[in-house]
Amino acid sequence: MNIAIVGGTPLAAAIAARLASSSSVNVFGDRARPGTTVVASLAQLARVADVVILALDSGAEVQEALFSAEGLLVGLSAGKTVIDQTPGDPEATRANAAELRQRGIDLIDAPLHCELLDALPETAAIMCGGPESVATALRPLLETICPKVVYFGETGSGQAARLVIGAIAACNRLVTYEASAMGYRNGLSVDDMAAVLNRCSGASSATARVLPALAAGGRTADSSLASVVEELRLASLLGTRLGAPMIVANLVHGLLMAAASGLAASATLDDTARVFLPGLGAAASTDGVRVAAL
Amino acid sequence: MRVGYIGLGAMGGALARHLVAKHQLTVLDRNLAVVEEFRALGATAAESSADLARRSDIVLLCLPRSADVHSVLFGSSGLAEGLAPGSIVIDQTSGAPHETRGFARQLADIGVSLLDAPVSGAMAMAVAGKVSIIASGPRKTFEQVLPVLLDISPNVLYCGERVGNGQTMKAVNNMMNVGCRLATLEVVAMGRKFGLSLEAMTEAINHTTARNFTSQGMLHAIAQGRQSTKFGLALQVKDVNQAISLGLGEGVPMPISSTIRGLLQIGLNTLGENAQLEQMIGVIESMAAARFTREPELAHRQ
Numbered sequence: 001m002n003i004a005i006v007g008g009t010p011l012a013a014a015i016a017a018r019l020a021s022s023s024s025v026n027v028f029g030d031r032a033r034p035g036t037t038v039v040a041s042l043a044q045l046a047r048v049a050d051v052v053i054l055a056l057d058s059g060a061e062v063q064e065a066l067f068s069a070e071g072l073l074v075g076l077s078a079g080k081t082v083i084d085q086t087p088g089d090p091e092a093t094r095a096n097a098a099e100l101r102q103r104g105i106d107l108i109d110a111p112l113h114c115e116l117l118d119a120l121p122e123t124a125a126i127m128c129g130g131p132e133s134v135a136t137a138l139r140p141l142l143e144t145i146c147p148k149v150v151y152f153g154e155t156g157s158g159q160a161a162r163l164v165i166g167a168i169a170a171c172n173r174l175v176t177y178e179a180s181a182m183g184y185r186n187g188l189s190v191d192d193m194a195a196v197l198n199r200c201s202g203a204s205s206a207t208a209r210v211l212p213a214l215a216a217g218g219r220t221a222d223s224s225l226a227s228v229v230e231e232l233r234l235a236s237l238l239g240t241r242l243g244a245p246m247i248v249a250n251l252v253h254g255l256l257m258a259a260a261s262g263l264a265a266s267a268t269l270d271d272t273a274r275v276f277l278p279g280l281g282a283a284a285s286t287d288g289v290r291v292a293a294l
Numbered sequence: 295m296r297v298g299y300i301g302l303g304a305m306g307g308a309l310a311r312h313l314v315a316k317h318q319l320t321v322l323d324r325n326l327a328v329v330e331e332f333r334a335l336g337a338t339a340a341e342s343s344a345d346l347a348r349r350s351d352i353v354l355l356c357l358p359r360s361a362d363v364h365s366v367l368f369g370s371s372g373l374a375e376g377l378a379p380g381s382i383v384i385d386q387t388s389g390a391p392h393e394t395r396g397f398a399r400q401l402a403d404i405g406v407s408l409l410d411a412p413v414s415g416a417m418a419m420a421v422a423g424k425v426s427i428i429a430s431g432p433r434k435t436f437e438q439v440l441p442v443l444l445d446i447s448p449n450v451l452y453c454g455e456r457v458g459n460g461q462t463m464k465a466v467n468n469m470m471n472v473g474c475r476l477a478t479l480e481v482v483a484m485g486r487k488f489g490l491s492l493e494a495m496t497e498a499i500n501h502t503t504a505r506n507f508t509s510q511g512m513l514h515a516i517a518q519g520r521q522s523t524k525f526g527l528a529l530q531v532k533d534v535n536q537a538i539s540l541g542l543g544e545g546v547p548m549p550i551s552s553t554i555r556g557l558l559q560i561g562l563n564t565l566g567e568n569a570q571l572e573q574m575i576g577v578i579e580s581m582a583a584a585r586f587t588r589e590p591e592l593a594h595r596q
Contacts, residue, residue: 153491169503183465196467202467203470203506246484248480249480
C-alpha cells in the first residue's frame with residue numbers, strides 16, 4: 001500500500017517509523033526519514049498515495065494542507081482515503097469529512113493518545129471515528145501504528161474520545177502532583193509514596209509513571225505542554241457545547257495554562273512538576289517503605 | 295495472642311473477621327447484632343473499652359474519626375484505664391496524623407505503644423484478606439505486631455518510625471482516589487453526551503495514561519450494573535477535608551482537592567447524611583444531564 005504522511009511533528013515521525021517496514025511511505029518537503037520517499041508537493045503526495053495520513057499540529061494546519069491552492073485536494077481522487085491523526089475539534093473534522101465526501105474521498109479521524117512517543121506502542125491507543133466499513137478496512141494499518149485501536153462510531157467521535165482521554169490523563173497527573181505535594185510537605189518521601197500508592201486505591205497511570213520519575217529522574221512525556229493545553233481547551237469547548245460541567249477538567253486546564261505561561265515554549269508536562277512540586281527532592285524524612293511480606 | 299478489636303463497622307468488621315479463628319479475640323461495638331455474630335464465631339464480647347483492654351495484649355481500633363479514637367482511649371471506662379504497660383494499640387482509623395501522634399505521646403506515659411495502620415482497598419479486598427495495610431510507628435513495636443497484621447492481609451507496608459505517617463499516606467491515597475474518580479466520571483459523562491459508548495471509552499482509557507483505579511473498577515461496574523464501592527459519603531467528605539487541612543497546614547495549595555470537596559459536599563447535602571459514595575455516580579449524571587449506561591437523552595448528533 002502506498003502511504004503518504006503529512007506533517008513535521010514528532011507524531012508524524014513516529015508513524016513513519018512504525019509503517020516504513022510494511023508499507024511504501026511517502027513524505028513531503030525536507031522531512032525525509034529512513035525508509036521514506038520524499039515527494040515535491042502536497043498535490044503530488046496525494047497523487048502517489050492510496051491513503052494519506054495527516055499528523056499535523058492543529059486543525060488550522062489540517063485545513064491548510066487539505067484545501068489550500070496547492071494542497072492535497074488538488075491530487076486526491078475519488079476512492080482515496082484520508083486518515084486524520086491530528087488532534088482536533090470533532091466539529092471541524094466532520095466538516096472536512098463532509099467536504100471530501102462530496103468528491104468521493106473518505107476521511108476517518110484516528111488521533112493517537114500517547115504521552116511518551118518514545119515508548120510507543122506502550123500505554124497508547126488510537127481512537128477512531130468515521131464510516132465503519134472504511135475504519136474496518138484500515139484497521140490493520142492503524143494497528144501497525146498502535147496495536148490498540150478503539151472504534152467509536154461516526155466521524156468526529158475519535159476526536160471526541162481523544163479529548164476525553166487527554167482530559168482524564170491530565171487530571172490524573174495534576175491530582176497526583178497536588179496530593180503528593182501534600183504528602184511530601186507532611187513528611188513522606190516521594191519514593192515511599194511511589195511504593196505504597198501503586199499498591200493502593202490511589203493508583204493511576206500517574207502514580208505508576210510520574211512518581212517514580214520524580215524520585216529517580218527520567219521522562220514521562222514528550223509532547224509539548226502547549227499541545228496538552230490546547231487539547232484541554234478543545235475538551236473544555238466541547239463540554240461547553242454539549243452542556244457538560246467539566247468542573248475538575250476545566251480547573252486542570254486553567255492550572256496547566258498558568259503553569260505554561262511561566263515555562264519555556266519547549267516545556268513538556270514533566271516540566272510542570274517544578275511548578276506544582278517546588279523544592280521536591282530536598283529531604284526525605286521517612287526511612288523507606290518496607291513491604292513486610294511477599 | 296490476646297487480641298482486642300473495637301469498631302466492627304463495614305471495614306473494621308471485615309478486618310477483625312480474619313483474626314477470630316487465629317487469636318483469642320475480644321470485640322466491642324455499639325452494634326450488638328454484629329457483636330453477637332462475632333460471639334457465634336468464637337470471640338468474646340467486652341463490656342467496655344477498659345474491660346477489652348484488660349483482656350488484650352494488642353488492641354486494634356477502626357473508628358470513623360480521630361475524635362472517636364480519643365473517646366475510646368481516654369473517655370470514661372476507656373482503654374487507658376485497662377491497658378497494662380507493654381501492651382500495644384494499633385489504630386486502623388483514617389484519622390488525623392497529628393492527633394494520632396498526640397494519642398501516642400499520652401499512651402507512652404502509661405507504658406503503652408501506638409502504631410497507626412489504616413487500610414486501603416475495596417471492601418471486597420478487605421473481606422478476601424487482600425487489603426493494603428499502611429503502618430507506621432516504632433519499628434520494634436511494628437515487628438512485634440506484624441504477625442497479627444499479616445493475619446489480616448499479606449499486603450503490609452511500613453512507612454517509617456514516625457506515628458501518623460501511615461495516616462498521612464492514607465490521606466494522600468484517598469485524595470488521589472477520589473480526585474481521579476470524580477474527574478473520570480465528569481469527563482466520561484461529557485463523552486456520553488457526545489454519544490460515545492461507555493464500554494469503548496473504558497477500553498481506551500485503560501490502554502492510555504488516562505487509566506486509574508476508577509477506570510479499572512467503577513467504570514466496568516457501571517457498565518455491568520454492579521456496585522463497586524461501599525463507603526459512606528459523609529466519611530469520604532471527612533477524608534477529603536482531612537487531606538485539605540494537611541495540605542493547607544503546610545502551605546500547599548489544594549485547588550483540585552477543594553473543588554472535589556465542593557462536589558462531594560453538594561452530593562452529601564443533596565442526598566442526606568446516610569448517602570453512599572456510590573451515589574455520586576447519579577450526582578455526576580444529573581449535573582451533566584447525561585446517563586452512563588442508557589442512550590443519552592440529550593445526545594449531540596448532527
